[in-house]
Amino acid sequence: MTATLPQRHAPVDDRAPAPVHVLMLEDNRLDAQLTAAQLSSSGISVKITRACTRDEFCAALDDHTLDLILADFVLPQFDGITALEIARQTRPELPFIIVSGTLGEELAIETLKRGATDYVLKQRITRLGMAVKRALREADDRRKRLAAEEEMQRARESAERANKAKDQFLAMLSHELRTPLNPVMAAVGVLENSAGLTQETGYLIELIRRNVELQARLIDDLLDLTRIAKGKFELQIEPVDSHAVIERVLEICRTDLGAKNLRIATDLTARRHVVMADAARLHQVLWNLIKNAVKFTPPFGGIAIRTADAENESLALEVVDTGVGIAPANLESIFNPFNQGDDTQYQRMAGLGLGLTIARAIVEAHGGSIIAASDGLNQGSRFTVIMPQAQLPMAPSRPRVAKAERNCTKAAFNSGGLDILLVEDHPDTQQVMIxxxxxxGHRVVTAGSVAEALAITESRTFNLLISDIGLPDGTGVDLMRELNARNRTMPAIALSGYGMDQDVKNSMSVGFAMHLTKPVNIDKLFAAIGKTVVERA
Structure with a gap:
């Protein structure tokens, strides 16, 4: 007795793939049937659209459900090469396989050079199934790759739009935060130059100045952080006397040091204290470090500034304080953005926690390093900056306003004053600048828009233009372009709340001699005016 085993039926797959839609260019019906049969015997389910002529072939290419083209090589008044060229122009994504009984080796290679996916001789039609499967697999891989690339491109474009929107937001935020500070800073300058100030009034004026400058510094830090993140941190490297920079920063911080009765000691023993640096950025690093030391050192404490020659032709610069110190676990994380160490220790301290992040980025951009050290909380801290020393015997750059610029300023103001066109739409800024x-001793004419400024210049000439960038009917850049076109050029300074790198470049590209970012103090404004007028004289 023979037992019959029950048959196991494969489960029905409701998700079976759709038939492969083949455009078959074949004028011989029997060959077309044989080709279809060969595909079926290879396990390929197909839907065939057959074309015999050029017009039928071109019309069939409009069907976007096609997956594959199989083409004979020799057709009446038509050939496989021409079909291939048409297909590559209109449907380059479709695999194109030549199926012919007359294709020689040279012609086969020629078709591949012109973009055919493969070729199969009718004498070896059993290869067709394998060739089709490979072509479909490669086409699928290509589609997936292209889809991934398109998705990546969309993501890149989305990120670029987001970055552009962020930059625009930061530029606008900077402008809106800076603009109200400018009349305050200018008013402070007017008061400081007033006669008969009492000691108490002088103290209050200095208090206002100090806090406006702090607010401006916080805005600058946010913009610097953006530049760092985007890798757009530009440096103007030259030989700089680090000791001169230290003296200048200490002079600026002297009021803060005195307010807390902090002892300051300097031990500047480096013999080679000229470094290769961006003078303004080195000033910023030292200002951040010393301001931090002042902030985190209690009254009657001490701060020491030291320099020494280090290994590998470098300068070591230390800022040491007797302040609250740093927990060992935070010695590295304090350089992270918006980090101020142990929150319970520092939460009462003002600031955004960006100073050290920016200081490290600046120092590392110079090829140097900065490290923090502390014996723990309430044990003080030490920040050490290593910078490359200058190798060339060149005169070092002095920080801030050079003596020559101060002389230019003095000369300009001793010449009977200037006729100045002030273009500013912010009422408070306009009045205090006047x-x-x-x-x-300067004579000032004001305009609140591009159109008003242009109208004024039609009937008057000026020694200097001071213009805001953001104006109701355009920009200061538009104004300069129009003045240039009308041959009404004059020495010009941009004074604006817009202070992004591109804003500065835009101003300089149309002829502004300088771009000052609000709020600007009087000394810096006068230095800019003197330098601009004398250089254009």
């Missing part, structure tokens, strides 16, 4: 400039 007072500042009048106080030093």
């Amino acid at each position: 007072r500042v400039l009048n106080q030093f």
Whole structure:
């Protein structure tokens, strides 16, 4: 007795793949049937659209459900090469396989050079199934790759749009935060130059100045962080006297040191204290470090500034304080953005926690390093900066306003004053700037828009233009372009709340001699005016 085993039926797959839609260019019906049969015997389910002529072939290419083209090589008044060229122009994504009984080796190679996916001789039609499967697999891989690339491109474009929107937001935020600070800073300058100030009034004026400058510094830090993140941190490297920079920063911080009765000691023993650096950025690093030391050192404490020659032709610069110290676990994380160490220790301290992040980025951009050290909380801290020393016997750059610029300023203001066109739409800034400039003997005419400024220049000439960038009917850049076109050029300074790198470049590209970012103090404004007028004289 023979037992019959029950048959196991494969489960029905409701998700079976759709038939492969083949465009078959074949004028011989029997060959077309044989080709279809060979595909079926290879396990390929197909839907065939057959074309015999050029017109039928071109019309069939409009069907976007096609997966594959199989083409004979020799057709009446038509050939496989021409079909291939048409297909590659209109449907380059479709695999194209030549199926012919007359294709020689040279012609086969020629078709591949012109973009055919493969070729199969009718004498070896059993290869067709394998060739089709490979072509479909490669086409699928290509589609997936292209889809991934398109998705990546969309993501890149989305990120670029987001970055552009962020930059625009930061530029606008900077402008809106800076603009109200400018009349305050200018008013402080007017008051400082007033006669008969009492000691108490002088103290209050200095208090206002100090806090406006702090607010401006916080805005600058946010913009610097953006530049760092985007890798757009530009440096102007030159020989710089680090000791001169230290003296300048200590001079600026002297009021803060005195307010807390902090002892300051300097031990500047480096013999080669000229470094290769961006003077303004080195000033910023030292300002951040010393301001941090002041902030985190209690009253009657001490701060020491030291320099020494280090290994590998470098300068070691230390800022040491007797302040609250740093927990060992935070010695590295304090350089992270928005980090101020142990929150319970520092949460009462003002600031965004960006100073050290920016300081490290600046130092590392110079090829140097900065490290923090502390014996623990309430044990003080030490920050050590290593910078490359200058190798060339060149005169070092002095920080901030050079003596030559100060002389230019003095000469400009001793010449009977200037006729100045002030283009500013912010009422408070406009009024206080008039007072500042009048106080030093200058004659000021104001305009609140591009159109008003252009109208004024039609009937008057000026020694200097000071213009805001953001104006109701355009920009200061538009104004300069139009003045240039009308041959009404004059020495010009941009004074704006817009202070992104591109804003500065835009201003300089149309002829502004300088771009000052609000709020600007009087000394810096006068230095800019003097330098601009004298250089254009």
